[in-house]
Amino acid sequence: MGVSGCGKSSVGAGLSARSGLPFMEGDRLHPKANVDKMAAGTPLTDEDRWPWLDRIGAEIHKAQRDGGAVIVACSALKLSYRDRLRAAAGGSLAFVYLEGSFELLKQRMAARTGHFMPVSLLESQLQTLASPTGEPGVVTVNIDAALDAIIEAACRGLTAL
């Protein structure tokens, strides 16, 4: 979890490769209207996000019900969003929070190509973000490091929960 450009997809795919667990890109569950809205430079509202979070929660629940687990890339910016996911999951749910400075996030967003999310939305992402550090089941990893080191730190943190 974390704001746009923090590395959710990259780290999620890396954790999936290491653990053998399936990876789900949360952005793919956004309704097209949400993606169009963000692409046009307008931040999503709670009302835009609830149905999307419920889709993600249902996928996590299904994986756990079937005796498995799934790694999901999801911004989960507010406590109320994370609690919605926790309630939907029904089982245990851990969060890896990828934390970074405005400058580094901006730099990573600006350097990537072919992504719908404009850099102009980073400020609103950070304004909406409520840090999860201190909530149960949260591993916080600073993103100012090589991808491998971030994945390693996330793995270590998750194992220690």
Ligand SMILES: Nc1ncnc2c1ncn2[C@@H]1O[C@H](COP(=O)(O)OP(=O)(O)OP(=O)(O)O)[C@@H](O)[C@H]1O
């Ligand atoms: N540790 C890292 N070092 C250097 N570049 C990185 C690192 N982690 C991710 N990146 C790059 O930063 C960009 C953002 O990463 P990524 O797309 O994984 O973030 P994200 O949180 O999934 O973004 P979004 O939510 O906006 O889709 C990508 O171009 C990715 O290759």
Ligand SMILES: O=C(O)[C@H](O)[C@@H](O)[C@H](O)[C@H](O)CO
């Ligand atoms: O809750 C949100 O505002 C969204 O999920 C965003 O975080 C983006 O979809 C994502 O970061 C892609 O850039």
